[in-house]
Amino acid sequence: MTFAEATRLDLDGDSLRGEIPPGWDIMGNANGGYLLALAARGATSIAGRPDPVTITGHFLRPAQAGPVSITGEVLKEGKRFATVLVRLAGKPGPLVVALATVGELSAEPGPVIHAALPPQLPPPEECVPIEPTDTFPPPFVGRIDLRLNPADIGGAIGRPTGEASMTGWFRLRDGEPLGTHTLVMATDSFPPTTFNLDIPQAWVPTIELTTHVRGRPTPGWLRCRFTTRYISDGFLEEDGEIWDEIGRLVAQSRQLALVPRG
Amino acid sequence: MTFAEATRLDLDGDSLRGEIPPGWDIMGNANGGYLLALAARGATSIAGRPDPVTITGHFLRPAQAGPVSITGEVLKEGKRFATVLVRLAGKPGPLVVALATVGELSAEPGPVIHAALPPQLPPPEECVPIEPTDTFPPPFVGRIDLRLNPADIGGAIGRPTGEASMTGWFRLRDGEPLGTHTLVMATDSFPPTTFNLDIPQAWVPTIELTTHVRGRPTPGWLRCRFTTRYISDGFLEEDGEIWDEIGRLVAQSRQLALVPRG
Numbered sequence A, B: 001m002t003f004a005e006a007t008r009l010d011l012d013g014d015s016l017r018g019e020i021p022p023g024w025d026i027m028g029n030a031n032g033g034y035l036l037a038l039a040a041r042g043a044t045s046i047a048g049r050p051d052p053v054t055i056t057g058h059f060l061r062p063a064q065a066g067p068v069s070i071t072g073e074v075l076k077e078g079k080r081f082a083t084v085l086v087r088l089a090g091k092p093g094p095l096v097v098a099l100a101t102v103g104e105l106s107a108e109p110g111p112v113i114h115a116a117l118p119p120q121l122p123p124p125e126e127c128v129p130i131e132p133t134d135t136f137p138p139p140f141v142g143r144i145d146l147r148l149n150p151a152d153i154g155g156a157i158g159r160p161t162g163e164a165s166m167t168g169w170f171r172l173r174d175g176e177p178l179g180t181h182t183l184v185m186a187t188d189s190f191p192p193t194t195f196n197l198d199i200p201q202a203w204v205p206t207i208e209l210t211t212h213v214r215g216r217p218t219p220g221w222l223r224c225r226f227t228t229r230y231i232s233d234g235f236l237e238e239d240g241e242i243w244d245e246i247g248r249l250v251a252q253s254r255q256l257a258l259v260p261r262g
Helices: A032-047 A139-143 A150-157 A180-186 B032-047 B139-143 B150-157 B180-186
Strands: A010-012 A015-020 A051-059 A066-077 A081-090 A093-103 A144-148 A165-172 A206-213 A222-227 A230-232 A235-243 A249-258 B010-012 B015-020 B051-059 B066-077 B081-090 B093-103 B144-148 B165-172 B206-213 B222-227 B230-232 B235-243 B249-258
Touching: A015 A032, A032 A051, A032 A066, A032 A081, A032 A093, A032 A180, A032 A206, A051 A180, A051 B093, A051 B206, A066 B093, A093 B051, A093 B066, A093 B093, A093 B206, A139 A144, A144 A150, A150 A165, A180 A206, A180 A222, A180 A249, A206 B051, A206 B093, A206 B206, A230 B249, A249 B230, B015 B032, B032 B051, B032 B066, B032 B081, B032 B093, B032 B180, B032 B206, B051 B180, B139 B144, B144 B150, B150 B165, B180 B206, B180 B222, B180 B249
Parallel strands: none
Antiparallel strands: A010 A015, A015 A066, A051 A093, A051 A206, A066 A081, A081 A093, A144 A165, A165 A222, A206 A249, A222 A235, A230 A235, A235 A249, B010 B015, B015 B066, B051 B093, B051 B206, B066 B081, B081 B093, B144 B165, B165 B222, B206 B249, B222 B235, B230 B235, B235 B249
């Protein structure tokens, strides 16, 4: 099943209907990035604008496979952007609430200033493909094509490197084209950076995830970097950067997560 | 007028009433961090929990001095956290919509891992105090006590350093104590990082601002660092870090803003 199919929404009166298919999960719960992409699809659809520009999701409860509904409220209709509140609900109730600004992304004239470089990675064929199992790696990674940088692989095989970093390549399977909604999912698609730290391990519960989309990616692989700089008081941030094959920064993300208690 | 007075909210039926006082503005429009702090005050008040943990605001229109109302909707009531949707409106209509997770912050046991240091600053008395005028610096800076790092002052006096950075000290005036709501305001209280770049200058319109609050600050000065790494396609991010006097990271922020068109 493609990403496009897994995030398809159909109009149903005042709301949108979709379906979380089986297999987009981490230990039974749908991946947060996938859910935020679904919410982003709702936001752009409701506002009638093609691209998510920024979206913040708060995760209200774990989401299992099954039917979902999305309701949206356009809070502002501007010339360039619209702001939309989106509620994604499943059978047990509300799953995700999201605030999004949406619009049409195009190459804007103006300064390009980068104070940091894209992550330096070996080519995809020299990186480590992640293939799913029923448990770990989780089914979700079978929906995407992930190639981890060998330098960061330690955390995924129980040998933490000591650096809270995960870098690698991302694309969809079977040549499915990338879009701006894919970027939203990609910002939560890698193993947690904390896998590379020598701390008690468990999946990291996300409180909120914000993704900024800067532009439409060129076809090909996405070059991705996730890092955590500060773990304290039970919280950590995970910052993501996604670059396309021609070296453009196409998305940035930050999530606030709880430190795993092991 | 203190920060506490400027963000006071009174219950009025199902909503809260407040007042944006004159003088908390940048060229006539209330400062975004102040507005987000007001929304955070609404969120914690409505949920009956003391601290904002994470809050994201989307700015719908410029806000002028005058009465405001806040309505809130508790989307999730958890043991540790509640999630709240907050709408801040003034006379002309909706001003800010915000999604917040709130709770009670306390020192949590667990790992403390910092991959970066707090900004190195000269002591406050060797930094540059910013005093307000009717235009520039704007009235808002008179509500806070800001001391800019001399190394970054160039951008505030028309001599950009070339590095998109603003660092310095923050506290409230007249010894008013800091709280977690103050941190929300502080994350949007410094001159834009872009003042230090040789690009067309203008105030930077914020699309969204997200602040994560890690902990309650100890009394004293806050050590602050704001940086921008990527300017492209008409957008830029500004990342903030706020440390208290004993060297604890107490807040992190990121905003998505439009590149000034001069």
